[in-house]
Amino acid sequence: MLVWAQRTVSVLTTRALVYGGLFVGVVVLHLALSGALREHGWNSGLALTASGGAVLGLVLVLFNVLERIREWRGARREMERVRQRLPGGPxxxxxxxxxxxxxxxxxxxxxxxxxxxxxxxxxxxxxxxxxxxxxxxxxxxxxxxxxxxxxxxxxxxxxxxxxxxxxxxxxxxxxxxxxxxxxxxxxxxxxxxxxxxxxxxxxxxxxxxxxxxxxxxxxxxxxxxxxxx
CATH class of the missing domain: 3.30.2420.10 (TonB)
Structure with a gap:
């Protein structure tokens, strides 16, 4: 139970930090991009829409890349487990x-x-x-x-x-x-x-x-x- 609790707390803490940092980054990027578009003569509504779409596309690409990295690390870990002849679970x-x-x-x-x-x-x-x-x-x-x-x-x-x-x-x-x-x-x-x-x-x-x-x-x-x- 102690091992499970430690791993759960560690995973939840890591996810909270990652999602919190991502949220702050998205807000800052969205405001910066919309402000730059308004300075180039775009009206507020169009600038917010364009910057929101660009940030959304960037977030989707980032999540896709992170998912590929996670799958790649999981495959490498599984290959290493098989090489070391370790069982698949506790x-x-x-x-x-x-x-x-x-x-x-x-x-x-x-x-x-x-x-x-x-x-x-x-x-x-x-x-x-x-x-x-x-x-x-x-x-x-x-x-x-x-x-x-x-x-x-x-x-x-x-x-x-x-x-x-x-x-x-x-x-x-x-x-x-x-x-x-x-x-x-x-x-x-x-x-x-x-x-x-x-x-x-x-x-x-x-x-x-x-x-x-x-x-x-x-x-x-x-x-x-x-x-x-």
């Missing part, structure tokens, strides 16, 4: 945290992220109201950088994995306190892309598969990110 991801937290294997993920780990939400997916998830597998180099990043799972489109990979490429890791790290080991982190309020709208969009971290390393990473983030 889609929600239902995230379920692990039922239990295992503390005895805290060394499953011996690294912690330095600072927040933020992924850029894919622009078109956010505009369409599409939520998604990506599980990335990676290793940590000696300088604390992620390397050998690979996609374990991405749904409903690979654009979510692209955003997760970009976030990992800019992330820095450091060993946990008093933990021995082993280089060459691989770890998995799930990235869940959510839109505030989207998953609460049951009558709009489709419900995604219920996602659970399938690996203990992913569970530990998520718990750590929640505590630090």
């Amino acid at each position: 889609m929600c991801v239902v995230w379920r945290a692990p039922d239990t937290t295992v503390d005895e294997d805290d060394d499953a993920m011996p690294w912690e992220v330095v600072g927040p780990l933020r992924a850029r939400y894919p622009k078109l997916a956010r505009r369409l109201g599409v939520e998604g998830v990506a599980i990335a597998e990676f290793e940590v180099s000696a300088d604390g950088r992620a390397k050998n990043i690979a996609c374990v799972d991405a749904w409903p489109s690979d654009v979510f994995y692209d955003a997760a990979r970009e976030a990992l490429e800019h992330a820095r890791f450091q060993p946990k306190f008093d933990v021995h790290v082993r280089y060459g080991a691989s770890y998995r982190i799930p990235f869940v892309f959510r839109i505030s309020g989207a998953a609460k709208v049951k009558e709009r969009g489709r419900r995604a598969r219920k996602l659970r971290p399938t690996l203990h390393a992913a569970q530990q990473a998520v718990d750590k990110l929640r505590r630090t983030g």
